[in-house]
Amino acid sequence: MTDSVDVVVIGAGPAGLYTASQLVVAGLDIVVLEARDRVGGRLHSPVIGSARFDLGATWFWDNEPLVNQLVSDRSLTTFAQHLDGDMLFQTGAGVERIRGNQLDAPASRLVDGMQSIAESLLEEIPAEAVRLNDPVLSISPHEQSLAVEAKGSSWSTEHVVLAVPPATALNTIELGRSLPEQLRNLAAETPVWMGAATKIVAHYQRPFWRDSGLAGAAFSHLGPLREIHDMSGPGGDPAAIFGFAQPSAGAQPVTERDVLEQLEEIFGPYAARPIELLVADWRTEQFTSPPGVERLGEYQTYGHRLYQQPALDGRLHWASTETSVVAPGHTEGALAAASRAVGEILEGRSTVRSGS
Ligand SMILES: Cc1cc2nc3c(=O)[nH]c(=O)nc-3n(C[C@H](O)[C@H](O)[C@H](O)COP(=O)(O)OP(=O)(O)OC[C@H]3O[C@@H](n4cnc5c(N)ncnc54)[C@H](O)[C@@H]3O)c2cc1C
Known part of the structure; x- marks a missing residue:
């Protein structure tokens, strides 16, 4: 019919x-x-445990009138992207600490994703x-x-x-x-x-990187994650960081082991033990x-x-x-x-x- x-x-x-x-x-x-x-x-933003995690879009920005209007008209609860602290830079020579966070711009997030x-x-x-x-x-x-x-x-x-x-x-x-x-x-x-991005979110007990004055932001020449950001909720709860892997045509899918090894090299041993690692491969x-x-x-x-x-x-x-x-x-x-x-x-x- x-x-x-x-x-x-x-x-x-x-x-x-x-x-x-x-x-x-x-x-x-x-x-x-x-x-x-x-x-x-x-x-x-699926619910995992007691929180929602953004596996697609994460942020919106002040210079975006339609999203800001929609969010305010519907009274969605916002919070600011965590920016404070130093960023890290991973190269073949090791991991360098860079004063301040030059990777993240001020952005807004939604408590409910x-x-x-x-x-x-x-x-x-x-x-x-x-x-x-x-x-x-x-x-x-x-x-x-x-x-x-x-x-x-x-x-x-x-x-x-x-x-x-x-x-x-x-x-x-x-x-x-x-x-x-x-x-x-x-x-x-x-x-x-x-559409070609894989977004990987590592969920931790606590935002441990903040203890040593790190922003949770990192940039890498090596990969698999090329850029990494703090993706914790308000006040660091739930604690999470995320990264993008952008595989080129024909490249092997990213493995969890490669990601954990990279996170450990950048953020130290605690980073290798997330509560869970969420992987969203949008190519598939x-x-x-x-x-x-x-x-x-x-x-x-x-x-x-x-x-x-x-x-x-x-x-x-x-x-x-x-x-x-x-x-x-x-x-x-x-x-x-x-x-x-x-x-x-x-x-x-x-x-x-x-x-x-
Ligand atoms: C990993 C990632 C990170 C991102 N980060 C950000 C960010 O931080 N900030 C930001 O502003 N944007 C970000 N984006 C982009 C943002 O998600 C998109 O701009 C937005 O979702 C686009 O909306 P849309 O409605 O155009 O398309 P979509 O959100 O793709 O919606 C299209 C819909 O069409 C449906 N569909 C497809 N084919 C059919 C069919 N044949 N029949 C019926 N339905 C169909 C799909 O299932 C889907 O629900 C990100 C995206 C990804 C994947």
């Missing part, structure tokens, strides 16, 4: 949910189709309008509408918002030949922000990254002019962070792209109504 709605939003990351919440306020009939069994996309941004948006959308575990398989144009086929549902709609990284959309959704070739090529080569997440994601390097495609206008006769709108001209890659970019897509839809509908 095919259902009809005004707008199908594909993806329940921050871009998709921000789009959906604004369209609900505008009185439109919408559905959000999400492939995973959770909302948030690259905002992912960055995923709570998505969860707060979810509350503003009717529950029956969000379908989890329902990956979209195809989009095809019909005369005055688009047909959307998902794993467990079929839709006929005026507008589709693709709130999925363009290269991931191309990999997971059959868009047919209807999409102009230039746009298909652009989408195929647009990198997925952090099919609803974030297409195969070979680490080979996509054309970052100048971000916010490309072709993403700033709807395709398929004004019916297909791009809304992932990669399509934003503002802060592309960041959560702020996802919200900005969503706002643009909402504007396109509302403007298109008022033009049709006024007959111009």
Whole structure:
């Protein structure tokens, strides 16, 4: 059976949910189709033990008006990234201590994790309008509408918002030949922000590095972690540091042993004994990254002019962070792209109504 709605939003990351919440306020009939069994996309803060740990995005910044407004409107509790102390620098010659912390900039974090941004948006959308575990398989144009086929549902709609990284959309959704070739090529080569990253979080009993005046920040020429940051909660509880490993194409996955050896060399023996080591390899997440994601390097495609206008006769709108001209890659970019897509839809509908 095919259902009809005004707008199908594909993806329940921050871009998709921000789009959906604004369209609900505008009185439109919408559905959000999400492939995973959770909302948030690259905002992912699972509960482990009694705390939440950010395995995707960690920070937002003062110069990002949309995220700051959203966080303050929904009364999400923030705290400042820990900056105090010296940083460390690992090279083949050993570990050097550098006065002050030149790696971390002032940034804000959320006590309940960055995923709570998505969860707060979810509350503003009717529950029956969000379908989890329902990956979209195809989009095809019909005369005055688009047909959307998902794993467990079929839709006929005026507008589709693709709130999925363009290269991931191309990999997971059959868009047919209807999409102009230039746009298909652009989408195929647009990198997925952090899609090739492995984020590794080491959770400790206490933030032991702070005892010796260290910030928990480190930079390494050797790897596997290239940069390391304090990721503890407010007041150092829970205590954690995290690092990014950015494997090149064809490289072996990072092993826990390599990471623990590196942390021990940088921070001393205590660092080799975390309560747990959490590893999020985003390359292996099919609803974030297409195969070979680490080979996509054309970052100048971000916010490309072709993403700033709807395709398929004004019916297909791009809304992932990669399509934003503002802060592309960041959560702020996802919200900005969503706002643009909402504007396109509302403007298109008022033009049709006024007959111009
Ligand atoms: C390790 C890491 C660290 C990061 N650090 C930061 C940071 O500190 N600060 C910051 O601002 N940003 C950071 N980011 C980026 C931030 O997470 C993204 O900018 C943001 O999540 C993008 O939102 P989005 O809605 O555009 O895409 P996503 O969050 O990727 O959401 C896309 C959604 O679409 C769904 N989907 C995909 N295919 C389909 C399909 N076929 N059918 C239905 N649903 C589908 C996905 O499951 C997902 O839920 C980080 C990202 C990662 C991975």
